[in-house]
Amino acid sequence: MNHLRFHSPMKKLINQPTHYVDEMLAGLLLANPSLKLDGGSQRVIRRANAVRSGKVGIASGGGSGHLPLFTGYVGDGLLDTCSIGNVFEGPNVESCEDAIRLAHGGAGVLCLYGNYGGDRMNFDMACEFLEAEGIATRTVLGTDDIASAAPDEAHKRRGVAGILYAYKAAGALAESGASLEEVARVAQKAVDAxxxxxxxxxxxxxxxxxxxxxxxxxxxxxxxxxxxxxxxxxxxxxxxxxxxxxxxxxxxxxxxxxxxxxxxxxxxxxxxxxxxxxxxxxxxxxxxxxxxxxxxxxxxxxxxxxxxxxxxxxxxxxxxxxxxxxxxxxxxxxxxxxxx
Amino acid sequence: MPITVQTLSDAVARSHARIERLEDQLNAADALLGDGDTGSMLARVIEKMAATDLSATSDIGAAFNALARAIMSATGSSLGTLLATGLLALAKATKGRSELPWIELSGLIGQAIEAMRIRGGASLGDKTILDALQSVAQSLAGITNASAAADVANAAASGARAALEHFKPLPCKIGRARLFPEKSTGAHDPGMLALALLLERSDLPESSAACLLKTVP
The missing domain is CATH 3.30.1180.20 (Dihydroxyacetone kinase; domain 2)
Structure with missing residues (x-):
């Protein structure tokens, strides 16, 4: 099989299509010691330092193909962890579970990601498993794309670039020691704004x-x-x-x-x-x-x-x-x- | 003979033996609407299921649970997660049981469909794997504990095939595919196609297209 598909109108600097995500993550980590790879599927990026005890954790996730989103926003004052899927495919349930667990510092975890059916299913399942383990979670979805649904169906809108502002607001509030309810409130407020x-x-x-x-x-x-x-x-x-x-x-x-x-x-x-x-x-x-x-x-x-x-x-x-x-x-x- | 953990292992092994030959066909079916990776995704999922050792347990619920977990670590795709959801519902319903009479199968599939409907938000009629499973459950409703294994397998295969053909001329009404009704109308849903081909009774001929035209006896 010829992996260098030059007949395509889009040339890519890759080795094998199926290695795209793992090799990208490897390079991202080597270039950024502030990030660590974790999780059973090795598809969770977290801050190199474990989450501070008592801080609300913020977990995001999504498919590959959007860098700097989603993984690139793991850092101080932003995300604690991020699960990542194949290109344009949601992260698997195991990675969502791992991302939430790794973001948990005892004060619960906000799951903050874009409004896509597959991502929602996987995070919802992960949250149900972890709630059973005693980890409190809240979910706020990015829904900023005005072209994706009419204003009266704004909850159906997809999340795109504007989720950055929700990351920033929720991340900053979580660093200040606010409760999970407060962090979820401000994340939703940022999405709505x-x-x-x-x-x-x-x-x-x-x-x-x-x-x-x-x-x-x-x-x-x-x-x-x-x-x-x-x-x-x-x-x-x-x-x-x-x-x-x-x-x-x-x-x-x-x-x-x-x-x-x-x-x-x-x-x-x-x-x-x-x-x-x-x-x-x-x-x-x-x-x-x-x-x-x-x-x-x-x-x-x-x-x-x-x-x-x-x-x-x-x-x-x-x-x-x-x-x-x-x-x-x-x-x-x-x-x-x-x-x- | 009732359903045991061995029955599940055998079904996974049969799917594993078959999926490689179906991969390209399923990718092609998905490429009409999506990223063209349904076949590769299912191959990865079934590979992981086949690598799951079920020999340590006789609890059918535990076996279903282990298979669901395998899917949840192999893919984040919606179809994969829906299949895992269905298996988790089966795990819950069969927890602690080492034997299941075949007459319970239709009802169990119904429970799996209900869990998948709630998780994914699809309704029956939206042209998804749920419709194919519903058709299989209806087909299996007629079997008895005295039915031969071949009759059960034939009923499942004809149920999946009937749904596939019934929905082909209809548009998909959920997920990304709903945004492109002109593309889904007249095309097989990749998930329904996968189920039909995996349950197909006869050995696959060289040309998998020919297999689609074949009628179930």
Whole structure:
């Protein structure tokens, strides 16, 4: 079997498709001594230091293919542990159980991950097993993708880049010694305060697959597409960066109006193959629009924070701050891909 | 002869012997809608189940539990987790028993389906593995303790096959596949296809496509 599939339109720097995740994790760990590999399936990343006794633990998890998400956000002031699955496949139940157990410092564990059916099933099963062992858990789901369901079905929305803000808020509050109820409350508050929309320019390819995960004409884009290629709102010819940013902001602000005088954090996120230069062009326009509306930007994030391998495109997230969320956003944190 | 732990071991061993030949076909069926890895995923799952030593126990519930655990360490895919959920329901229902009369099988599968429905949120009719299992349970409802092993196996195979063909022209209504009804309409659901091919009675011919056209006696 020829593992170097050069007939594919997407070349990859890999050895064997089936080794993709394990070899990626090996390199991530070698480059980051702050992380440790753990769990029965060796698919849990945790902080090198064991969870502090009495601190609420925060466990996340998800499929591979989105670095820095999910594993990259394990660190002080953020996640304690993260279970990881194969590319675009949920982490197995055993890894979810291990991630929760390793995050437990006696004060319970918040499971904080994106709203995808498979991930939910696996974490729910793991939580049931561990509740029987006496570990208290709460679950909060990232549901920030406004293109994935209408506002009246907001609980059905998928979690995308905006989950970062929930990690930050919950992580900071947990470090301060807050209770599980409090940490879960603030995580949900951060999710509720965050909206994201994405735009895709080109697809990606799962390493074990022969074909890209969707087909799109060279001159077309898809507004609202999900991070695994889930269908978006419309598909049409490429427009200018400003026209795209204008529509994304218009949709975000229609979904969650933000009053003049408000303070927000903005994440302009690259999906993997889009250059930072283009992200800054989008950010420039985003800043203009928000400034014109009298909205102040706090701690902007521009870069590749949640990707879909070699997919080209970007997402914009708005995180509406109040005093509590702003304080938590600015609290110290350190992981391989984000330092505050 | 009633169902024992040995019956489970034999069923796993038979699936193990067969899955390798089905892997590419199941991957291809999944590629129409998903990442094209259902066959490889099931191969990994069944490999792990086959490597699970059940010889130390005569408790059918414990054996089902060990097989569920094997799945839960082999995959995070929804189909895998649903299968584990079903086996855990069977484990609970058969805990402490070393023999099960065959007439209980249909009802037990019904209990597994109920647990899978609650876990995954699918309804009967959504075109998932649940529909295939429901059809198998209905087929098995007619068997008696006097039924020959071949009759039981034939009933299970025809149940799975009937569901596969019934749902082929219908769209899938849950999971990622529901986002692409035009792709699932007219295509076999990979999970249903896997069950039908694993329960298929006759030895697989060279061309697995031919196997699909074959009718169950």
């Amino acid at each position: 965050t909206r994201t929309i994405g735009v895709a320019l080109s697809p990606c390819r799962v390493p074990t697959a022969n074909t890209p995960n969707f087909a799109i004409a060279p001159d077309e884009i898809e507004m609202g597409m999900g991070i695994h290629g889930e269908p978006g709102i419309w598909r049409a010819k490429l427009k200018t960066a400003d026209a795209i940013a204008d529509e994304m902001l218009e949709r975000l602000l229609a979904d969650r109006p933000i009053a003049s005088g408000s303070r927000v954090s903005v994440l302009v996120n690259g999906l993997g193959a889009t250059p930072l230069e283009e992200l800054f062009i989008l950010y420039r326009r985003t800043h203009q629009i928000l400034s014109e509306r009298g909205i102040t930007i706090v701690q902007p994030l521009v870069g590749n924070y949640v990707t879909s391998m070699e997919m080209a495109g970007a997402s914009i997230s708005l995180h509406l701050l109040d005093a509590e969320l702003e304080q938590l956003l600015l609290a110290p944190a350190s992981c391989p891909f984000w330092k505050v």
